Amino acid sequence: MKLELGNFYVKDVLFGHKTYYKDGILTINKEEAMNFIREDEHIIELDLVIAKPGENTRIVPVKEAVEPRVRPDGRAVFPGVTGDLEMAGMGRLHALKGCSVLGVGMHWGSFGDGLIDMGGEGAKYTLYSQLINICIVANTDEEEERYEQQKKNTAIRMAAHKFAEYLGETVKELEPEEVEVFQLDPVTKRDDDTSKLPSVVLVMQPQSQMEELGYNDLVYGWDMNKYVPSFMNPNEVLDGALISGSFMPSSSKWSTYDFQNFPTIRELYKEHGKSINFLGVIMSNLNVSLEQKKRSALFVAQIAKSLGADGAIVTEEGYGNPDADYILCLAALEDVGVKTVGISNECTGRDGASQPLVTLDVKANALVSTGNVSQLIELPPADKVIGELQALARDGLSGGWAYDEVLGSSVREDGSVIMENNAMFCGDMIAGWSTKTMKEF
Amino acid sequence: MVIMCNLIPVATTVGANKIVPTISIPYPLGDPQTPKEVQWKLRYHRVGVALDALAEDIKEQTVFRVKI
Amino acid sequence: MKKAIHYINQFFAGIGGEELADHKPEIREGLVGPSLALNSVLDGEVTHTIICGDNFMGSNTEEAVKLILGFLEDKEFDIFIAGPAFQAGRYGVACGTIAKAVKEKFNVPVLTSMNEENPGVEMFKKDMHIFKGGKSAAKLRDDVKVMADFANKLLMGEKTGSADEEGFFPRGIRAQVWLENGPIASKRGVDMLIKKLNDEEYISELPIPELDRVEIASPIMDLSKANIALITTGGIVPVNNPDRIQSASATRWGRYDISNDDRLQSGVYKTIHAGFDPAAADADPNVVMPVDAMKAYLKEGKFGKLHKYFYSTVGTGTTQAEAMRMGKEIVEKLREDNVDGVIMTAT
Numbered sequence: 001m002k003l004e005l006g007n008f009y010v011k012d013v014l015f016g017h018k019t020y021y022k023d024g025i026l027t028i029n030k031e032e033a034m035n036f037i038r039e040d041e042h043i044i045e046l047d048l049v050i051a052k053p054g055e056n057t058r059i060v061p062v063k064e065a066v067e068p069r070v071r072p073d074g075r076a077v078f079p080g081v082t083g084d085l086e087m088a089g090m091g092r093l094h095a096l097k098g099c100s101v102l103g104v105g106m107h108w109g110s111f112g113d114g115l116i117d118m119g120g121e122g123a124k125y126t127l128y129s130q131l132i133n134i135c136i137v138a139n140t141d142e143e144e145e146r147y148e149q150q151k152k153n154t155a156i157r158m159a160a161h162k163f164a165e166y167l168g169e170t171v172k173e174l175e176p177e178e179v180e181v182f183q184l185d186p187v188t189k190r191d192d193d194t195s196k197l198p199s200v201v202l203v204m205q206p207q208s209q210m211e212e213l214g215y216n217d218l219v220y221g222w223d224m225n226k227y228v229p230s231f232m233n234p235n236e237v238l239d240g241a242l243i244s245g246s247f248m249p250s251s252s253k254w255s256t257y258d259f260q261n262f263p264t265i266r267e268l269y270k271e272h273g274k275s276i277n278f279l280g281v282i283m284s285n286l287n288v289s290l291e292q293k294k295r296s297a298l299f300v301a302q303i304a305k306s307l308g309a310d311g312a313i314v315t316e317e318g319y320g321n322p323d324a325d326y327i328l329c330l331a332a333l334e335d336v337g338v339k340t341v342g343i344s345n346e347c348t349g350r351d352g353a354s355q356p357l358v359t360l361d362v363k364a365n366a367l368v369s370t371g372n373v374s375q376l377i378e379l380p381p382a383d384k385v386i387g388e389l390q391a392l393a394r395d396g397l398s399g400g401w402a403y404d405e406v407l408g409s410s411v412r413e414d415g416s417v418i419m420e421n422n423a424m425f426c427g428d429m430i431a432g433w434s435t436k437t438m439k440e441f
Numbered sequence: 442m443v444i445m446c447n448l449i450p451v452a453t454t455v456g457a458n459k460i461v462p463t464i465s466i467p468y469p470l471g472d473p474q475t476p477k478e479v480q481w482k483l484r485y486h487r488v489g490v491a492l493d494a495l496a497e498d499i500k501e502q503t504v505f506r507v508k509i
Numbered sequence: 510m511k512k513a514i515h516y517i518n519q520f521f522a523g524i525g526g527e528e529l530a531d532h533k534p535e536i537r538e539g540l541v542g543p544s545l546a547l548n549s550v551l552d553g554e555v556t557h558t559i560i561c562g563d564n565f566m567g568s569n570t571e572e573a574v575k576l577i578l579g580f581l582e583d584k585e586f587d588i589f590i591a592g593p594a595f596q597a598g599r600y601g602v603a604c605g606t607i608a609k610a611v612k613e614k615f616n617v618p619v620l621t622s623m624n625e626e627n628p629g630v631e632m633f634k635k636d637m638h639i640f641k642g643g644k645s646a647a648k649l650r651d652d653v654k655v656m657a658d659f660a661n662k663l664l665m666g667e668k669t670g671s672a673d674e675e676g677f678f679p680r681g682i683r684a685q686v687w688l689e690n691g692p693i694a695s696k697r698g699v700d701m702l703i704k705k706l707n708d709e710e711y712i713s714e715l716p717i718p719e720l721d722r723v724e725i726a727s728p729i730m731d732l733s734k735a736n737i738a739l740i741t742t743g744g745i746v747p748v749n750n751p752d753r754i755q756s757a758s759a760t761r762w763g764r765y766d767i768s769n770d771d772r773l774q775s776g777v778y779k780t781i782h783a784g785f786d787p788a789a790a791d792a793d794p795n796v797v798m799p800v801d802a803m804k805a806y807l808k809e810g811k812f813g814k815l816h817k818y819f820y821s822t823v824g825t826g827t828t829q830a831e832a833m834r835m836g837k838e839i840v841e842k843l844r845e846d847n848v849d850g851v852i853m854t855a856t
Contacts, residue, residue, distance in 0.1 A: 111783050124687065149756060149783055198706040210786050211467065249757075249826075264695035275703050288785060289465035290447050311706045313698050320784055320825055321466055324448050341702040343694055346715065349828025350758075352682040359450040360717050366705050367715040368698045371685045374758060374826060396783060398757050398826070405760075420758065421685070422826070432695025437714050439671035439686050440679035442726060446855035456721040466856050468789035469743070471796035481802075484795065488802035488852070492812055495737070495850040498728045 002183040003235040006094045006176030013050050013099060013132045021170040026096060028134070028167070036166055037136060042155035045106055045139035049386050052132050057118040058382035058417075059102065059135060061109030061391040062425045064157045064244060065128060065255040068096040070168030077165045078240040078256075080221025081158075088220075089235030094171045099132040100257050101167065103153070103160035106139040109391030110151035111398050114250030114425030115417075122379045125424040127433050128257075134167070135386050136160055149396035152214040153246045161243065161256065182235050182269060187279055187307060197277040198310040202234065202268055203300055203333070205316040205325055207248045208285040217254075217317070218243040219283065229284040229299040231307070234265045237281060249398035251373050251427035252345060254317045263432030264313060264343065279307050284329065286322045293325045297332040305336045315343040315430060319373050323357040327364055334363040343368045345428035346438055350374050350420070356438070370434035373399075373422045381415030392417060399423025443491045445469060449504055460504045461491045483509050511553035511664040514584065515544045516577075516591040516607055518600045521646075522560040530599075532562030534573055536580040546650055547590060550657040553664050557584060559607075566603035574610045586617060588660055593622035593642045593652035594629060601629025609636045618663050622652045625678075634678040641676050681718065735849040738816035740839065742824030743790065743797040743856035744782030745773065756783035758826040762835045764818035764842070772801035784825030785856055797854060816848050824855060 011024035019029045030048055037046055051057050069077045072092050076083025105113065116128045123129035140155040185191075206217040208224035217224050220241055232241070242259040254262075265281070272278040282303050287293045304312055312333050316326040323344070330340045346356035346369055356369075392400035393410040399422030400410040410419050421427055428434055443459040446452050447469055452460045463469030470487060471480030486509050494505050519525060519532040521542045540548050541558040548555040559577055566573045589611045591604035601623045608619035622642040623629050630639055638659065642652040655676050662669050671686065672679045692700070697714070704711040729735045746754060752763035767773070773794035780790040780797060795801045798819055807815050820839050824832075843851065 150787070198703075200702065200706075212786060212788060263693060264698060267695040267699045271699055271703065276699075276706070288447075288467055290449060290462070311702050313702055315698075321448055321451070324450055328450065339702070339705045341698050341705065343698045346683065347826060348683040349830060351828060351830055352684045354829035355455070355718070356683060356715055359448070359454045360720065361450075362717050364717060365713055366701050366711060367713050368694050368701060369714040370694045372683065374828065375685050396756060398783060401755060401758075403753060404755075420826075422757075429694065432693055432698070434694040435688050435691045436685045437688055437691070437694075437697075438683045439673065441669075441671055441682045441684050442851045442853060444853050444855060448855075452855070454720060456723040458723060458725045463854070467785040467787070468796040469854055469856060470799050470802075471789070471793065473789040473792060473796070480793075480796065484799050485802045485805060488799045489806065489811070491852045492732060492737070492806060495735070495852070496729045496732045499725060501725075 001090050001233045001235050002181065003089055003239055004092045005180040005182065006092060007097045007178045007180065008094065008171045008174070008176055010096050010099045010132060013134055019170060021174065026099065026167065026170065037159050037163055040155055040159060042140045042142060043138050043159060044141050047137040049135045049137055050132065051118050051135055051386055053118060053130055055118045056120055056383040057386060058115065058389065059104055059133065059386040060115040060389060061105045061113035061387055061395065061397060062102055062116055063105060063113050063153045063246065064103035064160045065100045065257040066160045066164035067100055067257050067260045068164040068167035070094050070165060070172045072172050077168060078161050078243055081218060081243055082161050082165050085220060088239040088241040089233045093239060094168060094176060096167060096171060099134060100128065101160050101164040102133045102135045103156040104135045104137045104387045105156065105391060106137045107388050107391065108146060109395035109397050110153060110246065111149050111396055112247050112250055112253060113397050114427065115392060115423050116425045117379060117382065120380065125377065125421065126427050127429055128425055136163060137387060150215065151246060154214060157246060182238060184233060184278065184280065190277065194273050194277050197275065199279050199308055200268065200276045200311045201279045201282050201304050201307065201309045202264060203282045203284055203312050203314040203329060205284045205286050205322065205329065206242060206254065207245050207317040209288050210247050211288065215245055215247045217245040224285045227285050229282055229296050229303065231303055232281045232283045234281045237262055237265060248318045249373060249422040251371065251421050251424045252317065252319045252430060253426050254431050255426050258426060258431040264315060267432065279309055286316065286318055286325050293328055296325065297328040300329050301332040301336045304333055304338050309338050311339045313341050313343060317430065319345055319347050320358060324359045327357065327359045327361050331361045331363040341366045341368065343370065343432065344430055345369065345371045345373055347373045350376050352441065369438040370430050371421060371428035371436040372438060373420065373428065375421040376418065377421055378418045379416060389415060392419060392423060397423045443494045445487065445491050453502060458502050459494045459499065461487055461494055462504065462507055463487065511587045512585055513551060513553050513555045513588045513590055514557045514559065514581065514586045515547055515555050516559045516604060517541065517543055518603065519560060519562040524560065530562045530564035532560070533565055534559060534561040534576045543649060543653060546653045547657060550654050552661040553587065556586065561603065563599035563603050566606060567599050570606060574607060577607055578610060578614055581611065581615065587664060589617055589619045590656060590660065591621040593649065594627060595642055595646060595648065596624040596626050596644045598628050601627035602632060605629040605633030609633060612637060620656050620660055622656050630678055635680050638677045641678060729850050732812045733810060734813040736814040736816055736847055737812050737850045737852065738843055738848045739798060739800065739803060739819040740851055740853040741798045741819065741821050743854060744780045744823040745778055745790065745794050745798040745821050746781055748777060748779050750781050754781060754823055756781045756823060759823040760831050762820060762822035762839060764820045766817055767800050767819055768817040770800060771804050773798055782823045782825060782856060797856060799854065816846060
C-alpha cells in the first residue's frame with residue numbers, strides 16, 4: 001500500500017475576501033466559511049477565530065483538532081464520516097501543515113475537553129500551542145446534553161472534520177512543496193533483506209469505552225465499542241480512517257490530528273528496512289469489562305503471533321481502568337513470545353506518590369512514560385480567551401473543578417487558573433510527541 | 442472486607458484479599474440489556490457469595506467463584 | 510547564615526567501638542569527627558553535633574529519640590543531617606529513626622546517606638532523602654559532599670533534581686519532567702524495542718514497583734449476628750450530592766441513611782463518577798450499590814444487621830494518599846458503630 005502525502009507548509013493564516021492558499025499563506029473568506037459551517041443546522045451560534053503561536057491567548061473548552069487535508073481524486077478525507085466509504089491509505093493526499101482546525105465550545109464544556117495556551121508558560125503543556133489554530137467557536141442546539149458532564153459534542157466535532165476538508169480544497173490542484181511516501185509491501189511479499197529483520201507490529205488501543213454510541217473513536221465511521229481487534233495498514237491511520245471521540249480526559253486523548261500524524265507510526269516507518277520489518281498495525285480498542293478486555297488482548301496476541309511478530313509497541317488512549325487493557329495486552333503478547341514496549345502516561349496523583357498504573361505486571365518490563373495526568377498546574381491570566389474560561393471550572397472538565405476547600409475554583413476572578421494536567425488538550429502526547437517523562441523525586 | 446469489582450487485576454495489584462467478581466465497570470451487578478429479573482438473580486447471587494466470603498477463613502488472596 | 514545540626518554515632522565521634530555502643534545521647538556545640546567534613550562543604554554552619562551509641566538507639570529507641578528531641582527544642586536549625594552510615598546496619602537504622610522523628614517534630618528537611626546494602630534504606634527511603642553512599646568510611650568525604658550539595662540547594666531555595674540526578678534512593682514520588690532536547694516518546698519507544706529485540710540493555714521509564722500486601726483479616730465467625738456495612742467507590746450519592754463529592758480525583762466521602770429503604774430508587778440516588786458511562790447506575794443505583802440484595806438477605810436472616818449508612822466516594826483519579834485518608838476516616842466511623850464486616854463495590 002502506497003500513500004503519497006503532499007505537504008504545504010502554512011506560515012500564516014489570515015481572513016480575506018477569498019479563500020485560497022498561496023506561498024505559505026492561507027487566506028479564508030470568513031463569511032463564506034461560516035456559512036459552510038452553518039449548513040449544519042445544529043450550530044446555532046458561531047465565530048471563527050485564528051490563534052497563533054506565541055500569542056497570550058487561552059483556548060478552552062477544546063473538543064477536537066484536525067489537520068486540513070484534501071484528496072485530489074475527490075474521495076473523502078474521512079471515509080465513512082465526511083463522505084462515502086472508500087479504502088484509505090493509498091493514493092495522493094494533500095495536507096496543510098503547521099495548522100489545525102479546532103472545535104471549541106462557545107460556552108459549554110464536557111469531561112473530555114481541554115485547554116490550550118498559545119503562549120507563556122502554559123504553551124509547553126500541549127503540542128497545539130505550536131500550530132496556527134483555526135478555531136470553530138460554536139454553540140449548538142444539542143439541548144439533551146447541555147448540562148451533562150459527558151457530551152458527544154457531535155455537531156462541533158463533525159464541523160471540525162468537514163471544515164478541515166473545506167480548507168484542504170485550497171490546495172487540491174496545487175503542487176506540494178514536498179511529497180512524503182509511506183509504503184509497505186504486503187507482509188508475505190517483502191524482499192529478503194527486510195524479511196530478515198526483526199518483525200514489529202504497533203498495537204493501538206483507541207478510546208471506545210462508552211457503551212452508548214456517539215462518544216467513541218470511529219474506524220471508517222464505525223463505533224469502536226462494537227469492535228474486536230483487527231489488522232490494519234498504518235497508512236489507513238495516517239489517512240483519515242480513524243476519528244477521535246469525546247470521552248477520555250483530555251491529556252490522555254488522541255485527537256484526529258494525532259491520528260493523521262501519528263508519530264509512533266512515522267518512527268516505525270523510519271526504522272523499516274533498516275533495523276526492523278514493520279508489519280503493520282493491530283488496531284485494538286479499550287473496554288469496560290474484564291471479559292472484553294481479555295478478549296481484545298487475546299485477539300491482539302493471536303494476530304501478532306500469526307503474523308510472526310517478534311516485537312510490538314502497545315499504546316493506549318487513556319489512563320485509569322484502560323491501564324488494565326494496556327497491561328493485559330502487553331502481558332498477553334509477552335506470553336506468546338512477542339517482546340513488547342508500552343507507551344503511555346501515568347497517574348501518580350497530585351503528590352506523585354500513588355501507584356502509577358492501576359494494574360501492574362512484571363512482564364511489562366519496558367515502558368515509556370509520557371506524563372502525569374494529575375500534576376497540578378497554575379497559570380497566570382491570558383490577554384484573550386477563545387471559548388469560555390468558566391467551562392474549565394463549571395462543566396466538569398477532567399482536570400478542572402468548581403470548588404475545592406484548599407485550592408478554590410479552577411478559574412479565579414483575575415483569569416488565572418489552577419488545574420490538573422488532565423485538562424491540557426492532548427497534553428501527554430501519548431501518540432508519541434511527548435518530550436516529557438516521569439522521574440523519581 | 443470483601444471487594445466486589447470487575448477489574449480483578451486491579452484488585453489483586455492493590456492487595457485486596459477477598460474478591461468477588463462483578464460483570465462490568467459501569468454496571469457491576471446487573472446488565473441493563475437483560476430483564477430486571479435476570480439482573481436481580483445475578484445481583485442476589487453475587488452479593489450472597491460476598492456475604493459468605495466474609496465468613497471464609499482464607500490463607501491467601503482469593504478470588505471467589507460465582508455461578509451467575 | 511543557615512544552621513545545620515549533625516547526628517553521628519559513638520564510633521565516628523571517636524568515643525569507641527562496639528564496647529561503647531551503649532553510649533547515651535549527648536549534644537556538643539561545634540564539630541566532632543565527620544561534622545568537620547560536612548561543615549567544610551556546607552553553605553551554612555554546623556552548630557551542634559549529636560552523638561548516640563548505636564546500641565542505645567537500637568534497644569532504647571523511645572528514650573533516645575525523646576532525649577535528642579529534647580536537646581533540639583531550644584536550638585535554631587534549618588536542616589538536620591545524619592550519618593553517612595555506609596554499610597553499618599545499626600547506624601543506618603539509627604540515622605533513619607532519628608531523622609524521621611526530627612522531621613515530624615520540627616518540620617525541617619532531613620538528609621542521610623547509606624550504602625544500598627544497609628537495611629535502613631528499605632526502612633526509611635520513603636520517609637526522607639537517603640543518599641547512595643559507599644560501603645565504608647573510606648568514602649566519607651564523597652558521601653558527605655553529595656549530601657551537602659543537595660542540602661545547599663535546599664538552604665538556598667534552589668530547584669532540586671530527580672533521584673538519579675541528585676543521587677538519592679527513589680522515594681516512590683514520581684513527577685513529570687521535560688527532557689531537555691530529549692527524544693520524543695515514539696523515538697524512545699522504538700529505540701527501546703530495538704534494544705530489547707537485540708537483547709541489549711535498556712532502561713524502562715516505569716520500573717514496576719513492589720506490590721502492596723495487606724494482612725488478611727480474620728473471618729466473621731457467626732454471620733447471623735454480624736453487623737455488615739456497604740461501601741462503594743462508584744460515586745452513588747443522593748441526586749443533589751450533598752457532600753459535594755468530586756466526580757474525579759475525590760477528596761471527600763459521604764454516608765447516607767438507608768435504614769428505611771428497601772432499595773435505592775432511581776431519581777433519589779445517582780452516580781457522580783465521571784470515569785464511566787453513568788446511564789445504567791442512574792437508571793438503577795442498585796447495580797452499583799446493591800442495597801436491595803442486602804435487604805433481602807437481611808430479611809432472610811443470613812446476616813444479623815445492615816449498618817444504617819452506606820458510604821460512598823469516587824475512585825477515579827483519586828490519589829492513594831487521599832484514598833488512604835478517607836479509608837481511615839471511614840474505618841473510624843465503622844468502628845464507632847461496631848461494624849463487623851464490609852462489602853465494598855468498585856467500578
